[in-house]
Amino acid sequence: xxxxxxxxxxxxxxxxxxxxxxxxxxxxxxxxxxxxxxxxxxxxxxxxxxxxxxxxxxxxxxxxxxxxxxxxxxxxxxxxxxxxxxxxxxxxxxxxxxxxxxxxxxxxxxxxxxxxxxxxxxxxxxxxxxxxxxxxxxxxxxxxxxxxxxxxxxxxxxxxxxxxxxxxxxxxxxxxxxxxxxxxxxxxxxxxxxxxxxxxxxxxxxxxxxxxxx
Amino acid sequence: xxxxxxxxxxxxxxxxxxxxxxxxxxxxxxxxxxxxxxxxxxxxxxxxxxxxxxxxxxxxxxxxxxxxxxxxxxxxxxxxxxxxxxxxxxxxxxxxxxxxxxxxxxxxxxxxxxxxxxxxxxxxxxxxxxxxxxxxxxxxxxxxxxxxxxxxxxxxxxxxxxxxxxxxxxxxxxxxxxxxxxxxxxxxxxxxxxxxxxxxxxxxxxxxxxxxxxxxxxxxxxxxxxxxxxxxxxxxxxxxxxxxxxxxxxx
Numbered sequence: 001x002x003x004x005x006x007x008x009x010x011x012x013x014x015x016x017x018x019x020x021x022x023x024x025x026x027x028x029x030x031x032x033x034x035x036x037x038x039x040x041x042x043x044x045x046x047x048x049x050x051x052x053x054x055x056x057x058x059x060x061x062x063x064x065x066x067x068x069x070x071x072x073x074x075x076x077x078x079x080x081x082x083x084x085x086x087x088x089x090x091x092x093x094x095x096x097x098x099x100x101x102x103x104x105x106x107x108x109x110x111x112x113x114x115x116x117x118x119x120x121x122x123x124x125x126x127x128x129x130x131x132x133x134x135x136x137x138x139x140x141x142x143x144x145x146x147x148x149x150x151x152x153x154x155x156x157x158x159x160x161x162x163x164x165x166x167x168x169x170x171x172x173x174x175x176x177x178x179x180x181x182x183x184x185x186x187x188x189x190x191x192x193x194x195x196x197x198x199x200x201x202x203x204x205x206x207x208x209x210x211x212x213x214x
Numbered sequence: 215x216x217x218x219x220x221x222x223x224x225x226x227x228x229x230x231x232x233x234x235x236x237x238x239x240x241x242x243x244x245x246x247x248x249x250x251x252x253x254x255x256x257x258x259x260x261x262x263x264x265x266x267x268x269x270x271x272x273x274x275x276x277x278x279x280x281x282x283x284x285x286x287x288x289x290x291x292x293x294x295x296x297x298x299x300x301x302x303x304x305x306x307x308x309x310x311x312x313x314x315x316x317x318x319x320x321x322x323x324x325x326x327x328x329x330x331x332x333x334x335x336x337x338x339x340x341x342x343x344x345x346x347x348x349x350x351x352x353x354x355x356x357x358x359x360x361x362x363x364x365x366x367x368x369x370x371x372x373x374x375x376x377x378x379x380x381x382x383x384x385x386x387x388x389x390x391x392x393x394x395x396x397x398x399x400x401x402x403x404x405x406x407x408x409x410x411x412x413x414x415x416x417x418x419x420x421x422x423x424x425x426x427x428x429x430x431x432x433x434x435x436x437x438x439x440x441x442x443x444x445x446x447x448x449x450x451x452x453x454x455x456x457x458x459x460x461x462x463x464x465x
Binding site for chain 1: 369
């Protein structure tokens with residue numbers, strides 16, 4: 001492991017972070033309508049959304065990325081590698097996070113809904129001011145775990161030509177004919193990032209938990 | 215009977231499938247009156263109360279609260295639900311405070327969202343009410359840091375902050391230690407003295423006897439007896455009432 005190799009790999013760090021954060025943000029937002037529709041009392045809405053979630057989760061990320069990056073152009077939609085990566089990973093994340101939110105929703109006491117209704121609050125107010133924040137709070141650990149997984153899975157975007165960390169590790173490997181050093185280096189960077197993220201998530205969670213501990 | 219009661223319930227019925235939990239419940243509550251609802255568990259007391267603000271949808275009969283009439287045989291309009299809940303405050307057995315909000319935000323947020331008050335206005339009114347229930351030192355706490363008795367008093371302040379015309383209490387002290395229940399009952403007593411119209415489902419016989427103006431005894435989904443509390447406590451007409459009172463007073 002040489003400093004040159006490390007520096008070269010770190011050129012991909014911003015892209016790795018943008019890809020991960022972009023996909024996670026997209027998933028965090030996209031998961032909200034998915035979970036709400038997934039819980040619709042109308043079967044005609046609920047069932048297709050359930051199917052969509054299963055499809056999003058059931059196809060491997062790399063296949064999704066190939067479909068979006070290589071497949072969509074034949075339908076006339078041409079996306080850059082990073083955009084395709086964020087969209088693909090974001091769509092998959094939305095499905096996973098919808099399921100995490102679903103668990104969070106189930107954890108909110110029925111009395112919270114009843115109190116909101118008895119106070120005369122509208123349904124949008126109830127969901128955004130009372131129920132939503134509580135779902136977010138109970139979902140933090142699961143979302144963080146998912147985010148850390150996503151950070152590592154973002155390396156898959158290398159296969160569609162996104163210039164993230166693995167891309168630079170691979171070029172280093174080819175340029176120096178060192179088949180192990182660059183990959184061990186990138187592995188170490190991933191471990192460091194995971195540990196940092198896990199620590200950040202624990203801190204955030206502890207802070208939130210301290211308030212609402214029952 | 216008062217000429218124009220605040221609450222007028224006619225032949226209210228509620229059932230879950232085949233199981234009838236409320237049957238032909240008819241009652242009136244006059245302005246400024248405190249009505250206590252007592253009876254064995256499973257009598258339908260809470261269900262009756264929850265029908266009044268439509269947390270449960272009645273299956274038959276109709277009722278009126280102030281100017282809002284709900285008829286179970288007709289579709290219920292959202293506008294009526296809103297107006298109905300605007301005139302009713304509700305206090306739950308399990309408090310149901312919002313755990314992610316501070317005590318003051320619990321009392322202020324509904325005012326902002328429901329009445330459109332400004333944050334400053336809502337928090338000023340919130341502080342006023344917290345003071346009134348003896349919790350002026352708690353605004354920045356989270357509910358989980360408060361005792362059950364304090365939580366229930368906060369819940370009362372939260373409901374009062376919306377200026378309801380009637381307060382509904384669903385066994386407000388049942389999940390509290392007797393000692394903590396007393397501080398809640400003291401607040402309720404004060405409310406009653408100030409002339410608030412109240413419907414209180416309770417197992418606190420002392421409260422029912424001393425504070426209420428109107429006693430309603432329920433069993434098996436129906437009202438078996440109602441009238442002046444002193445009369446019912448000293449000379450119940452119904453054998454079921456006698457049995458229930460003996461059971462709760464002789465303990």
